[in-house]
Amino acid sequence: MESILKGKVKEAIRILYNSELSDDLIQIQETRKDFKGDFTLVVFPLLRFSKNTPEKTGDTIGQYIVENFPAISGFNVIKGFLNLEISDKWWMDFFRSIASDNDPLRKCKVTRPETILVEYSSPNTNKPLHLGHIRNNLLGFSLYRILAACGHNVIKTNIVNDRGIHICKSMLAWLKYGQGETPEISGMKGDHLAGKYYVLFEKDYKAQTEELISGGMEETEARNSAPLMKEIREMLLKWEAGDSEVMALWKKMNSWVCKGFDETYRLLGVDFDKIYYESDTYKIGRDIVISALENKVLYRNPDNSIWADLSSEGLDQKLLLRSDGTAVYMTQDLGTAVLRQKEYGFDKCIYVVGNEQNYHFQVLKAVLRRMGYKWSDGLYHFSYGMVELPEGKMKSREGTVVDADDLIAEMKETARVVSLQLGKLSDYSDEEKEEIFRKIGLGALKYFILKVDPRKNMTFNPAESIDFNGNTGPFIQYTYARIKSVFRKAEQMGISYDSLIPSELKAGEKEIGLIKLLRRFTDTVSEAAAGYSPSLLANYCYDLAKEYNQFYHDFTILGDNDQDVRNLRLELSKVVSTTLCSGMWLLGIEMPERM
């Protein structure tokens, strides 16, 4: 519609003022709520053609468009703004076209689909997932759904950071204090078990360094010479050398942890098409670095370490292989990227990783480009902000983290309490109820996270918990359940309906308002895909639900005696419900039929 209007404005200027207009001077936007009209043309930029006041100019153009474009039924000019009113018939025709289409996402497809890898989650196998990972997983998964809905070929991938000194920490502590404890024996989830020993290690290590410091040692030296640090270095060396005992322990504990992760992913409703392990890819990275060194893209220090000099790009020197030949974080990511390009030939690779690693990804891209990989242009760091607690950042070492499994369980529990209080599900079986509590609890959590602009840091207050009223997931789910309820009632009453609504039917303001909002859905999906922004969709769903609830409150649907009106309201309700369902589906949020 906007583009048609633009054409009409262009035509008007040509005929009225005999001037050719460039597109960027035509600003058409949706009319603000407090004014009458549907689309607004900003006339200020056109004054140079009309050589007249904003009011006169708007008036003249408005007149022309109304006379020459039947879809526009009227106009008004306020200060420099020409508000064009679209005829009810046009809106009704539009509504009929979407009402007969069952899939609101059909029109979102891009003309040139791409192959896009989305990497998210990237956990370390030494501790369980926390709220930060939840934000990561939800963003990554939603991004996948949105891009896939637009017709792209999207591959969900995960890179498991399963090697390195931090992994050895939980292993060493388990060896020392574990007494053969397993998830089976303790009944503890594997990732939580490993996390317990990781914390134990950190605690003892801290005690040791503090003791050395109080004995008069420098802090850095104390950290390096603490007995536990020595032991852990030995263990890492053994791991790198492939020592069979260490490898067996590593495999055993990692399998516990990964099993625990799988459970959390399942609860959260996210999954992956391909999982990479750092323990595999770091070797590829090492080979790449060495061959790049031979091609003189990198340089070697006297101590044998290998570096990239990125100072010409405003970055620093970056270490890629240690003097002892072992790999660092960057080495692994280089290897993973090259492997992925080889396996999938992606156009884009989106890394869903926290903003603390902005520098890392800048360097990663620069190094790959320097190495001659042209596809490195397609790497994109989807950088999201931290989730903070009211008292500041979460720190797993200090135990001030919000555990993912706990939070998910708490949300479901809250949903149960709220739901039972309202007591609307008394005729459901326990199993059915549990399923609804799950959907609502998770819906609240997911919406809470996804409605916020990903780039921004956000605060989570565990004491206040997550709301179920107002701008929340359950509010939108409730709107959906309400509509479903109307249809159950309609069936009981033997009321049938169809999308054959007469286009000359006079719809009310609220109904037209809903149709206008519905029209924005496909654009919102496209914008969310282009801008990698699930929050746009979350906010859209809220607006739509809010508008529908007002409509629902003000008008009766089944009670209206005019069959055409009832039909329209039922169809409108149906399209709102499918649109809400699609929008929330793109966020990874399920909708309950009742609540």
Add this chain to the structure above:
RNA sequence: GGUUCCGUAGCUCAGUUGGAUAGAGCAACAGCCUUCUAAGCUGUGGGUCGCGCGUUCGACUCGCGCCGGAAUCACCA
């Protein structure tokens, strides 16, 4: 110190090529269930859009300079 990001109501957040009187929710207060689900709807109060200068017919939005906060600049990941 360098680089990047953020600063909007008491709190949590919207506000996307610059556009009209800056919007929601929570919290507070006042109303609305004999009627399709009240997890809803309606109303009241609450703002120097961190501060200043500039560009513009027009700035929360763009530029520059301050102030405040975060992240990062490791032979950690």
